[in-house]
Amino acid sequence: MAAIALFVSGVAACSIFALDDDLIGDPLVDAGAGDAPSVDDATSSPDGATPSADAAEGCQADLASDPANCGACGRSCAGAACSGGVCESTVVATGQTGLGGVAVGSGVVGWTTGTELRIRPLADGGTGVLVNVGNDVLAPELTVAEGFFYVTRISGGSCSIDRYSPVGAFSRPMYDLFPGTIVQVDGAMTFAATTRGVRACDNGQCGGQDTQRLVVLDGDGPFTDLTSFGPRLVWATGTNPGSVRTVLKSASADAGVRATDVATGQASPKGVAMDANGVVWTAYDSGQVLRCALNAAGTCASPPTTLHGGSAADAPGRVVSDGTFVYWIAEGTKRVLRCPALGCAGRAPLVVMSGLEQPRRLALDGSRVIVADWGAAKVLAAPK
Numbered sequence: 001m002a003a004i005a006l007f008v009s010g011v012a013a014c015s016i017f018a019l020d021d022d023l024i025g026d027p028l029v030d031a032g033a034g035d036a037p038s039v040d041d042a043t044s045s046p047d048g049a050t051p052s053a054d055a056a057e058g059c060q061a062d063l064a065s066d067p068a069n070c071g072a073c074g075r076s077c078a079g080a081a082c083s084g085g086v087c088e089s090t091v092v093a094t095g096q097t098g099l100g101g102v103a104v105g106s107g108v109v110g111w112t113t114g115t116e117l118r119i120r121p122l123a124d125g126g127t128g129v130l131v132n133v134g135n136d137v138l139a140p141e142l143t144v145a146e147g148f149f150y151v152t153r154i155s156g157g158s159c160s161i162d163r164y165s166p167v168g169a170f171s172r173p174m175y176d177l178f179p180g181t182i183v184q185v186d187g188a189m190t191f192a193a194t195t196r197g198v199r200a201c202d203n204g205q206c207g208g209q210d211t212q213r214l215v216v217l218d219g220d221g222p223f224t225d226l227t228s229f230g231p232r233l234v235w236a237t238g239t240n241p242g243s244v245r246t247v248l249k250s251a252s253a254d255a256g257v258r259a260t261d262v263a264t265g266q267a268s269p270k271g272v273a274m275d276a277n278g279v280v281w282t283a284y285d286s287g288q289v290l291r292c293a294l295n296a297a298g299t300c301a302s303p304p305t306t307l308h309g310g311s312a313a314d315a316p317g318r319v320v321s322d323g324t325f326v327y328w329i330a331e332g333t334k335r336v337l338r339c340p341a342l343g344c345a346g347r348a349p350l351v352v353m354s355g356l357e358q359p360r361r362l363a364l365d366g367s368r369v370i371v372a373d374w375g376a377a378k379v380l381a382a383p384k
Contacts, residue, residue: 071350078367078383086351092370092379093118100140102372102379103149104365108166110149111372111379112138117151119166122365122381131168140360145185152183152192161192161206174201176208182226184233189249191215191233193223197253198233214253220245225318229274232298234262236269236281244269244281246298260298263290271319271328277341280307280326282316289316289328289339307343320364325384327352327369329359336362336369338384353382
């Protein structure tokens, strides 16, 4: 598969790269047939393959159709139907043309379209609270922290990170940015991956560039994903070969601090996540999902392990982790897949969602996976 295209131009003045399917060609046809039985939760696969010892000892349900044990023992569809071991998805919103990022706060979900940020309660059957930012362009990234949604806005060629409360109240914690699109926020700091590196500012004193600290140099990009966990920032670059890199949040590039390689020679890493077990990333061109535990220096304590081998046809994209399971979008096969946090042990992952059109981003709440399906113009939810 060709390496992921990168660009900085035109309407995407605040964009660093192009990763979306409409820019790199249509996703591959569904190539999911032939997977080995799922080891997820040590159960049988939905296609009726021989169950594991755990399933034989206590889980006698039909994992292909039992909504209380859908695809894995004890996995409930929460009132939805179970077919082929996959819970039926719930439609959160339809008609969302230009769908981009998605993020989940406390009981609410937010998503971006080309010019709007929409926020609504997950339990609400209506359209929810609509935040309209006029003719400005929202970058296809969205993050949430301490109940607030953060999104990059392009206005007249300049960029800002805007913050909205769950009821649409607006503030601007960081502005006068170099072109950038990926945002991460922790309790005290806002981080923005830009074409000139990763910049940071204190949430209470964010403003122009004179209030911003340069954390990572521009030469450490281009950035395809950025995440944070504990004291560290971790990101992936979308080239092939690409790399996964890390730096302490407190770092200052101006003071000479440089990023550390977590993994190099990767086949177009597209998504990256972090949990207590270490760093997880996807390799878009090889189909792999990989992990390594970090030591104090920010390097792998041992060689990276493969959580899921996959194939190039899977084209894995964005990835998230709740510490127990890792979830990722298989763009090529139009599914959302799940493996235990430490790996699938050579078996097929559990299918959380299938039959998607062009899934782009995903997020988690306590019990659900939320997906932005750009091709279907829908926001969808399914039980974890």
